[in-house]
Amino acid sequence: MASDKVILRWPFKAAVDLSSKQFTLVKINENAELESAASGDAGFVLTDTPKAGEYGTVCLAGVEKVVLASAVKAGQFVASSNAGLGQVATGAQRATGIALESGEANQLISVLSLPGTGGKG
Secondary structure (H helix, E strand, O other), X not given: OOOOEEEEEEEEEEOXXXXXXXXXXXXXXXXXXXXXXXXXXXXXXXXXXXXXXXEEEEEEEEEXXXXXXXXXXOOOEEEEOOOOOEEEOOXXXXXXXXXXXXXXXXXXXXXXXXXXXXXXO
């Protein structure tokens, strides 16, 4: 069962409507605003549901829930898919964190947040 224990959250203005993107992965763009992450982006877990122009918070440290794009096993590095969902990090892809439990596509799992760390294939 996915759960969270966030140690540090940080607010950023949403560049786009993220109101349906809670627990997905977002990136911080060049204007220091949030938008959906894609594969290869350093992703952060969005902890709430901001609309464009509102402030949303991301998990910088701790354990947070993540929606999966595909199957992930406990202990694997998790990175963003092109849809901003969690997937197994491959190659030099920057990971969001480490899965603390296993899950399938569209499920929520708990991930230890380690934004921007290197993944492994």
